[in-house]
Amino acid sequence: xxxxxxxxxxxxYVAYVATSIDxxxxxxxxxxxxxxxxxxxxxxxxxxxxxxxxxxxxATFKVAESRLRRRNAIVITSKVHRPKTxxxxxxxxxxxSNLKNFLRKKHYKTVAILxxxxxxxxxxxxxxxxxFYVTVEPYVFTAGVPMFQGGKFKKYKFSLVLVKKLNxxxxxxxxxxxxx
Amino acid sequence: xxxxxxxxxxxxYVAYVATSIDxxxxxxxxxxxxxxxxxxxxxxxxxxxxxxxxxxxxATFKVAESRLRRRNAIVITSKVHRPKTxxxxxxxxxxxSNLKNFLRKKHYKTVAILxxxxxxxxxxxxxxxxxFYVTVEPYVFTAGVPMFQGGKFKKYKFSLVLVKKLNxxxxxxxxxxxxx
Numbered sequence: 001x002x003x004x005x006x007x008x009x010x011x012x013y014v015a016y017v018a019t020s021i022d023x024x025x026x027x028x029x030x031x032x033x034x035x036x037x038x039x040x041x042x043x044x045x046x047x048x049x050x051x052x053x054x055x056x057x058x059a060t061f062k063v064a065e066s067r068l069r070r071r072n073a074i075v076i077t078s079k080v081h082r083p084k085t086x087x088x089x090x091x092x093x094x095x096x097s098n099l100k101n102f103l104r105k106k107h108y109k110t111v112a113i114l115x116x117x118x119x120x121x122x123x124x125x126x127x128x129x130x131x132f133y134v135t136v137e138p139y140v141f142t143a144g145v146p147m148f149q150g151g152k153f154k155k156y157k158f159s160l161v162l163v164k165k166l167n168x169x170x171x172x173x174x175x176x177x178x179x180x
Numbered sequence: 181x182x183x184x185x186x187x188x189x190x191x192x193y194v195a196y197v198a199t200s201i202d203x204x205x206x207x208x209x210x211x212x213x214x215x216x217x218x219x220x221x222x223x224x225x226x227x228x229x230x231x232x233x234x235x236x237x238x239a240t241f242k243v244a245e246s247r248l249r250r251r252n253a254i255v256i257t258s259k260v261h262r263p264k265t266x267x268x269x270x271x272x273x274x275x276x277s278n279l280k281n282f283l284r285k286k287h288y289k290t291v292a293i294l295x296x297x298x299x300x301x302x303x304x305x306x307x308x309x310x311x312f313y314v315t316v317e318p319y320v321f322t323a324g325v326p327m328f329q330g331g332k333f334k335k336y337k338f339s340l341v342l343v344k345k346l347n348x349x350x351x352x353x354x355x356x357x358x359x360x
Contacts, residue, residue, distance in 0.1 A: 021338060023203015141328070141333055141334065148202045158320060158350065163345065
């Protein structure tokens with residue numbers, strides 16, 4: 001509103017997740033997602049073309065490091081004190097540095113949140129999750145890593161804006177916006 | 181196949197669950213679901229008219245006891261050794277009695293699985309989950325009871341057969357069938 005106090009436009013934070021029907025996103029923190037569909041992969045890769053940077057947790061970074069090194073990637077970690085830059089990758093500790101300020105100073109307009117559970121939770125709690133793409137693959141896992149790993153039960157309200165079947169085997173893409 | 185060895189028709193097991201986007205079905209094992217929509221409630225009540233009996237866990241039974249006492253309800257519990265009948269309610273320990281045989285002898289055709297997490301898991305593992313209605317309410321909880329509580333990660337494949345928006349606020353009803 002006030003160009004002197006806030007010279008930066010609001011960043012759009014868009015989270016992407018692929019999940020089982022029962023809300024599990026991986027077998028464990030080090031496993032990849034061999035169960036996601038080709039159609040979801042294509043959607044995801046197309047989507048990433050429109051974003052300026054991605055935020056991931058350290059375990060997620062490790063699972064897909066070579067691909068993520070080719071993007072502007074902010075890797076959330078408690079292992080650095082100050083931001084540590086390696087080419088396009090920045091290792092960042094939001095407890096010791098201001099993440100939102102950092103992203104604004106980079107003049108990013110759209111930032112993608114790619115997980116894992118604790119990163120989705122962190123971003124939701126810190127008002128950094130405006131849009132949420134959820135790909136529901138037609139599996140039940142009964143165990144594994146939950147989509148969000150928060151300490152505290154809270155009702156965050158979303159609005160459903162899109163429902164799309166991605167293929168015949170029953171992969172469903174949902175788009176939500178945060179809020180009413 | 182052989183009418184002498186199996187005089188009973190296969191029972192249709194239909195599970196119903198209301199979930200948050202992140203796969204949580206309750207705040208804790210003793211809480212109800214005050215966050216589900218009127219439209220889901222109506223769908224659920226209409227659906228129950230077509231079923232012969234319900235299977236619930238003991239905690240779920242306690243949360244909705246007065247309503248469940250009016251149905252043929254099998255309450256799964258480790259606290260009885262033999263089935264214990266109280267009017268239309270049967271307390272049943274599947275470790276000491278054969279649940280499928282019990283249901284067949286009752287000549288039930290359609291049995292609804294109403295949760296909680298451990299009961300959904302038990303039924304899925306024991307081939308007692310043929311159809312699965314999932315109502316996704318537009319919330320993220322970040323914590324709480326997961327939809328399935330299984331000890332072991334496993335890929336159970338489902339097929340999506342129906343997607344229906346139940347209201348304008350974004351409640352989504354999904355119907356899956358077990359298998360390809």
